[in-house]
Amino acid sequence: PAAAAKKEAEEAPMTEEQKAKAAEAAAYLKKDPRKGVVRYTFKQDGPLGLRFSKDVPPWILGVSDGSAAAKKAPRVPLGGIVIAINGYELTEKDCQEAMQGLKKRPVVVDIDWPIDQGLPVVNRA
Numbered sequence: 001p002a003a004a005a006k007k008e009a010e011e012a013p014m015t016e017e018q019k020a021k022a023a024e025a026a027a028y029l030k031k032d033p034r035k036g037v038v039r040y041t042f043k044q045d046g047p048l049g050l051r052f053s054k055d056v057p058p059w060i061l062g063v064s065d066g067s068a069a070a071k072k073a074p075r076v077p078l079g080g081i082v083i084a085i086n087g088y089e090l091t092e093k094d095c096q097e098a099m100q101g102l103k104k105r106p107v108v109v110d111i112d113w114p115i116d117q118g119l120p121v122v123n124r125a
Helices: 004-012 016-028 096-102
Strands: 038-044 051-053 060-063 081-085 107-114
Touching: 038 060, 081 096
Parallel strands: none
Antiparallel strands: 038 107, 051 060, 081 107
């Protein structure tokens, strides 16, 4: 029964609010990341290797060696702030919901680069 409920939830029609948010997210991803932000795209399954603070938006507290996040060039920065996941900006209201996007692939994570670390030349990885 749980699997059927899950399948039903996945196929449930989106509410107007969800459609509006999805359209906003799609528009957000079409634009280049703003200065100081690096947009990371993870396509492969498996853990990203990131540990987050409980803040909203969350900070990156840890990057596991050998993980998908560590293998990116530039490597995902410690102290970076996750400002959007799949184009959904992390606000007080929607943070938990947006963080669920980390479980799916591909996932697009926008990270505000820490000011004490030199900004990389690229804005996508």
